[in-house]
Amino acid sequence: MFSAEGSPIQEFLMDDSEDMQQPVTNDSEDSEPPGYYDKASDEEAGSADAGGEDTPGSDEELNVTEQAEVESSFDGYVRYSERDDGVFLTRKAVAGELSSAQVYADGNPVEGAEIVVNGEDIGQTPSSGSLIFEVPDADQLVLRTTTENLGTVEETYEVY
Incomplete structure (x- = not known):
């Protein structure tokens, strides 16, 4: 031993x-004791130049690429500033909770648009074009509005 x-x-x-x-x-x-390795000196560590000659002391570049797979999910609605024309739900529709409907025409909020939710008139939009309401207990939420610029517009959303 x-x-x-x-x-x-x-x-x-x-x-x-x-x-x-x-x-x-x-x-x-x-x-060698386990875990110990000789370090190369600047003269020992070289690289080949364009002519194939070994150049002592040259810096070498190491590129490391790592691939990863990312999975993401989102449940709800995305609010953004440049909307199409129409009536939109700006929050996830959860029965019994507050949500918001917004009306846009020509990319701008519409003031005074009458909003109907599942056949019930909930009011008119203020200058922000947005109206907060309580989501009814139903499987779907149907938003409808009628304005001069848009005519009658209707959107259907799932209720959670």
Whole structure:
């Protein structure tokens, strides 16, 4: 298990008296302790130039590419500023909770648009073009409005 002096790896064990030193060596075939590696010097690490010559001390560039797969889901409605013309639900429709309907014509909010939800008139839009209401307990939500610019417009949304 242990060999005599001269082995590549030696450890010295010392007892409390410090007078007694005894070399202990590793008999394994590995000349390097596990986890240790030689570092290349600047002169040893080189790269080939355009002519195929090895150039000592040249910096090498390492490109690492990692691929990942990302999966995402979203449940609801996205609010953005440049809307098409029509009536839109601006919040997810959850039965018994508040939501908002918005009316746009020519990309601008419509003031005074009468909004009907599932056949019930809920009111007119203010200058923001948006009207907050309580979502009825139903499977679907039907928003309808009639304006001079749009005529009658209707959109249907799922109720959660």
